[in-house]
Amino acid sequence: MSDLFIDSKFIVSGFTCNKVIKQGGILIENNEIVAVGKVEDVKKLVSGHDKLERKNHIAIPSLVNSHTHIPETLLRGICDNEKLMTWLNDYIWPFERQMTSEDAYYGTLLGCLELIESGTSGFIDQYFYAESIEKAAKEAKIRALICPSVFDNTPESGSLENTWRHVSNLLNNKFQNKNELVNFGIGPHAPYTVPEDYIYRVKDLALKNSLPIHIHLNETKREVEEALENFGMSPIEYVHKLGLTEGKILAAHCVDTSNKDWKIMKETDFTVLHNPQSNLKMTSGIAPIHSYLDLGIKVTVGTDGNASNNDLGMLEEISTAAMLQKYKSNNPKVLENSQALQLGTVNGMKALGVNSNGISNNSIADITILSLERSHSWPQNNILSNIIYSSSSSDVTDLIINGKIVYENKKHKTLNKERILEQCSKISERIITGMGK
Amino acid sequence: MSDLFIDSKFIVSGFTCNKVIKQGGILIENNEIVAVGKVEDVKKLVSGHDKLERKNHIAIPSLVNSHTHIPETLLRGICDNEKLMTWLNDYIWPFERQMTSEDAYYGTLLGCLELIESGTSGFIDQYFYAESIEKAAKEAKIRALICPSVFDNTPESGSLENTWRHVSNLLNNKFQNKNELVNFGIGPHAPYTVPEDYIYRVKDLALKNSLPIHIHLNETKREVEEALENFGMSPIEYVHKLGLTEGKILAAHCVDTSNKDWKIMKETDFTVLHNPQSNLKMTSGIAPIHSYLDLGIKVTVGTDGNASNNDLGMLEEISTAAMLQKYKSNNPKVLENSQALQLGTVNGMKALGVNSNGISNNSIADITILSLERSHSWPQNNILSNIIYSSSSSDVTDLIINGKIVYENKKHKTLNKERILEQCSKISERIITGMGK
Numbered sequence: 090m091s092d093l094f095i096d097s098k099f100i101v102s103g104f105t106c107n108k109v110i111k112q113g114g115i116l117i118e119n120n121e122i123v124a125v126g127k128v129e130d131v132k133k134l135v136s137g138h139d140k141l142e143r144k145n146h147i148a149i150p151s152l153v154n155s156h157t158h159i160p161e162t163l164l165r166g167i168c169d170n171e172k173l174m175t176w177l178n179d180y181i182w183p184f185e186r187q188m189t190s191e192d193a194y195y196g197t198l199l200g201c202l203e204l205i206e207s208g209t210s211g212f213i214d215q216y217f218y219a220e221s222i223e224k225a226a227k228e229a230k231i232r233a234l235i236c237p238s239v240f241d242n243t244p245e246s247g248s249l250e251n252t253w254r255h256v257s258n259l260l261n262n263k264f265q266n267k268n269e270l271v272n273f274g275i276g277p278h279a280p281y282t283v284p285e286d287y288i289y290r291v292k293d294l295a296l297k298n299s300l301p302i303h304i305h306l307n308e309t310k311r312e313v314e315e316a317l318e319n320f321g322m323s324p325i326e327y328v329h330k331l332g333l334t335e336g337k338i339l340a341a342h343c344v345d346t347s348n349k350d351w352k353i354m355k356e357t358d359f360t361v362l363h364n365p366q367s368n369l370k371m372t373s374g375i376a377p378i379h380s381y382l383d384l385g386i387k388v389t390v391g392t393d394g395n396a397s398n399n400d401l402g403m404l405e406e407i408s409t410a411a412m413l414q415k416y417k418s419n420n421p422k423v424l425e426n427s428q429a430l431q432l433g434t435v436n437g438m439k440a441l442g443v444n445s446n447g448i449s450n451n452s453i454a455d456i457t458i459l460s461l462e463r464s465h466s467w468p469q470n471n472i473l474s475n476i477i478y479s480s481s482s483s484d485v486t487d488l489i490i491n492g493k494i495v496y497e498n499k500k501h502k503t504l505n506k507e508r509i510l511e512q513c514s515k516i517s518e519r520i521i522t523g524m525g526k
Numbered sequence: 527m528s529d530l531f532i533d534s535k536f537i538v539s540g541f542t543c544n545k546v547i548k549q550g551g552i553l554i555e556n557n558e559i560v561a562v563g564k565v566e567d568v569k570k571l572v573s574g575h576d577k578l579e580r581k582n583h584i585a586i587p588s589l590v591n592s593h594t595h596i597p598e599t600l601l602r603g604i605c606d607n608e609k610l611m612t613w614l615n616d617y618i619w620p621f622e623r624q625m626t627s628e629d630a631y632y633g634t635l636l637g638c639l640e641l642i643e644s645g646t647s648g649f650i651d652q653y654f655y656a657e658s659i660e661k662a663a664k665e666a667k668i669r670a671l672i673c674p675s676v677f678d679n680t681p682e683s684g685s686l687e688n689t690w691r692h693v694s695n696l697l698n699n700k701f702q703n704k705n706e707l708v709n710f711g712i713g714p715h716a717p718y719t720v721p722e723d724y725i726y727r728v729k730d731l732a733l734k735n736s737l738p739i740h741i742h743l744n745e746t747k748r749e750v751e752e753a754l755e756n757f758g759m760s761p762i763e764y765v766h767k768l769g770l771t772e773g774k775i776l777a778a779h780c781v782d783t784s785n786k787d788w789k790i791m792k793e794t795d796f797t798v799l800h801n802p803q804s805n806l807k808m809t810s811g812i813a814p815i816h817s818y819l820d821l822g823i824k825v826t827v828g829t830d831g832n833a834s835n836n837d838l839g840m841l842e843e844i845s846t847a848a849m850l851q852k853y854k855s856n857n858p859k860v861l862e863n864s865q866a867l868q869l870g871t872v873n874g875m876k877a878l879g880v881n882s883n884g885i886s887n888n889s890i891a892d893i894t895i896l897s898l899e900r901s902h903s904w905p906q907n908n909i910l911s912n913i914i915y916s917s918s919s920s921d922v923t924d925l926i927i928n929g930k931i932v933y934e935n936k937k938h939k940t941l942n943k944e945r946i947l948e949q950c951s952k953i954s955e956r957i958i959t960g961m962g963k
Contacts, residue, residue: 165916166908170852170859202901369849370915372856399915400902405842409849412806415607419809422607463920464639465837467947468954471603478807478836479602483900483920510904517905 093117093454093492094138096128098461099147099472104435104446106150107427109472115148117454120269120492125448141494143458146486147472149430150447151210151455152403153232153437156303156341156362156391158216160188160196162203163517164396173309173371181396185217187523192516193218197225199513200401202506204231206499207402207482208457210490211441213339213362213391215276215303219259226271230495230503232455234441236276236303236339239283239291253287257294270491272442274301274339280324281312288331295336301442302333303362307350308342309373325350334359339440341391343381344374351384360387360440363432365410367393378432379414379423389437402482407433411477426473458487530554530891530929531575533565535898536584536909541872541883543587544864546909552585554891557706557929562885578931580895583923584909586867587884588647588892589840590669590874593740593778593799593828595653597625597633599640600954601833610746610808617961618833622654624960629953630655634662636950637838639943641668643936644839644919645894647927648878650776650799650828652713652740656696663708667932667940669892671878673713673740673776676720676728690724694731707928709879711738711776717761718749725768732773738879739770740799744787745779746810762787771796776877778828780818781811788821797824797877800869802847804830815869816851816860826874839919844870848914863910895924 093116100113102125114131116124116138124131161181168180188196193216204212211232214222219237226233237256241249260273267273277283277291295302306324307313313323320327326349328334334357341362343354353359363378378388392398392406411429415421424432431447438445438455446452461469465479488496495503530553537550539562551568553561553575561568598618605617625633630653641649648669651659656674663670674693678686697710714720714728732739743761744750750760757764763786765771771794778799780791790796800815815825829835829843848866852858861869868884875882875892883889898906902916925933932940 163905164907165905166911169908169911169915170862172858199901199904206901366849369853370858372852372858374853395916399911402902402918405918409846412803415809416806416811421609421807421809425607464636464643464943464947465839465919467636468600468602468951470601470954470958471606474603474606474836478606479832481839481842481918481920482902483918506901510901514905517907521907 092138093141093489094131094135095141095143095148095456097143097146097148097458100125100448101147101149101430101473101476102448104449105427106430106434106447113148115448115456117489117492120454122448122450122452122454125450141487143487145461147459147461147476148448149457149459149476150434150445151457151488151490152208152433153389153441154204154209154212154391154401154403155339155389155437155440156364156393157200157212157214157401158394159200159212159214159222160193160216160218161394161396162200163192163196163513163520165399167396167521169370173373174311176371176397183524184520187520190218190221192520194221194225195509195512195516197222198229198504198509200395201225201229201231202501202504202509203401205229205488205496205501206485207404208459208485208488209401209403210455210457210488211437211443213303213440215278223271227268228503230270230493231490232270232441232443234272234274234301236274236301238276238278239287240278241282241284249287253290260294260298260300274303276303279305280316280327285331288328288333292331292333292336301337301339303339304328304341306340306343307345310345313345323347323350325353329353329357341393342368342373342376344368344376346377351380351386354381354386355384360389362389362391362440363410364391364393365413366406367397371397375413375417377417378410379418387436388432389440390433403433404476404480404482408477426477429477430473454489454492456489457485459484460486529575530578530926531568531572532578532580532585532893534580534583534585534895537562537885538584538586538867538910538913539885541886542864543867543871543884550585552885552893554926554929557891559885559887559889559891562887578924580924582898584896584898584913585885586894586896586913587871587882588894588925588927589645589870590826590878591641591646591649591828591838591840592776592826592874592877593801593830594637594649594651594838595831596637596649596651596659597630597653597655598831598833599637600629600633600950600957602836604833604958606807610810611748613808613834620961621957624957627655627658629957631658631662632946632949632953634659635666635941635946637832638662638666638668639938639941639946640838642666642925642933642938643922644841645896645922645925646838646840647892647894647925648874650740650877652715660708664705665940667707667930668927669707669878669880671709671711671738673711673738675713675715676724677715678719678721686724690727697731697735697737711740713740716742717753717764722768725765725770729768729770729773738774738776740776741765741778743777743780744782747782750782760784760787762790766790766794778830779805779810779813781805781813783814788817788823791818791823792821797826799826799828799877800847801828801830802850803843804834808834812850812854814854815847816855824873825869826877827870840870841913841917841919845914863914866914867910891926891929893926894922896921897923
């Protein structure tokens, strides 16, 4: 029996996340929402459904974390005070050279624990060890779009050519075996780490297999300046010139962009994966997503890897996103509450390749439930405002992914938390010792 | 029996919050820490102390929220999308005209619930209804520095002269009756709301009674421009010229400051109360606190009122402060972890007028305990980093203020939460209806 009836004090309903139903009910059959409305109306349709009574709670569409490097969870806190290139050269890349595929599997399980605890039903990843990430995500029963990295410094293979063979074999093969929750894309790291001929190969493979292309673009001023020197154009213009934008682009960061870039972002299938906390912390800047949204460019929110952020909490990330856009645009009206919530939920689902209309009839049943127990959720004058600016990831009590409960009353239903924490502590200690840190 | 022995997995020790003791113990007698160190050493000193076993936890010095308008907690979420002056004129001031002293008492109790749940042992407030705030803070057994507002638009009295009489009587009187936890200062709202002759009266009263002066200064560019027009100088220069800086200045915001201001801030008894989230959300800007710290100017962190932030969580606020300073200075090395924690804890205690050395021998026993239960606290490579960037207010399990447990295992020991939430919901609804919102 997997059909479910949820009885909740508040429901944030509708595709644009702007409708709040008080004393609401949601009926789920298989993986679909079949009814949503006032609890007394929905109740009449219940026949043998399991019941989830959440009378001091809010149900919202599930959060989606649209940019992660999930095994990096093992590296949380290792380096807080460096710019991107030092952070990569002196910390992340040496770390990655110590990592085994089993480590990556456990690191992903730890990341999945955190994603689930913070109410996140899916993530878009770019990393090595795709098979380890796949295995862990399937155990967690979480949505994942896994985009194996193509990168000139891949630790798992020793050379770019080896990486390419591995990734292209994997994707030609996996594409035949995608499942309901876990899917694949391709992850050319960035124009400054992937030579031109490999960008062409990525393009061909992506177009052949309809793979989304998950890439870092225009993350820092320095990156853009170097691209102007090396290619005579910005990273976005460069990948456009090479034809990569014929595919579906999932572009992390896009902090430092020009009008020319904006034109490309608008006219191609281009989604910005915005990572406000990571961009602040590494002094990369603030992406002008209010302008992107005005132009009709697709925007989602992610946290980036735990080595830079240092957590995967999406409620905190959309709150930061909203506050920063008000500051950056000098206009407190931008990114109002329902829009901020939409960026972190339904927009992320679309980037994942799942057509969601939030908590609406006939939409996919991915739902996050937040407790109203903490005083920061009172009074309840403005539910959306409380969600964005007062609630925290720790308020999440339940998570439903594709109609199944994976987290219930703060208990994991798919993963053995104690075993994962223990294993990850050992691995992390071993790797850090190996790095001489 | 109030003496206490705490056994904790980690203790953040020392005045500069930079020492992490693994498997630590703390011994408290009366309101003082009498021993701190490895648990096996401290254990030997235990004789009949109550025990708090927190073996999967971190003990840190208690957080202090250095700028609040605590009864505004009733107004959480009422207005997220306006600039300071519209927000004041169209929302906050009309709201305040509906508020009674009993409402302010309940609003303060709600704020105290939230402060306690988020591990905050004290707050520095500026608002009307000082007696209501005093009553609530004493019930909560929380530290408070209550600074009654002097303001040309005070709802409780009808005129500035009436307000002045009320506030000056109160402070002449209260000064004789201050208690161990609750103390008083004076709160001239800002140079743009308090006429010159009243600034002089504030100064005389403050100097006579050694009252700290809690004031809003240089919050926005517009405020500074208007001051340049009206006074021929910045708000900080103006209050300095009037001699207010002969007293102890607790200055909220200081976002838009010049070298001339910096000289005054450095040469007088001046503490900046930094409110990064409120300043972003109302597009006021980012105060250059890394420069203030470089100059040796005292800095603390606060949340501002719940009507602008919209929560009182200090762990999130210091995380935002640290990320923003890295971004603003374009230097990821500024505000490293122990310094960020110090701003939100011991520096706040000093602004409150309490001489704290954090978790150290002979220091005052104000301690916050965080659970490591959530996955975002693993692995534990860098405890300080996890506290600043991964943990959340909701991880707080226990709070000790002045040697007494006020929050134990997420249960309030001083306040009746259910009754306060119920009462505040009613009041908030009544006021918002009265405002026609």
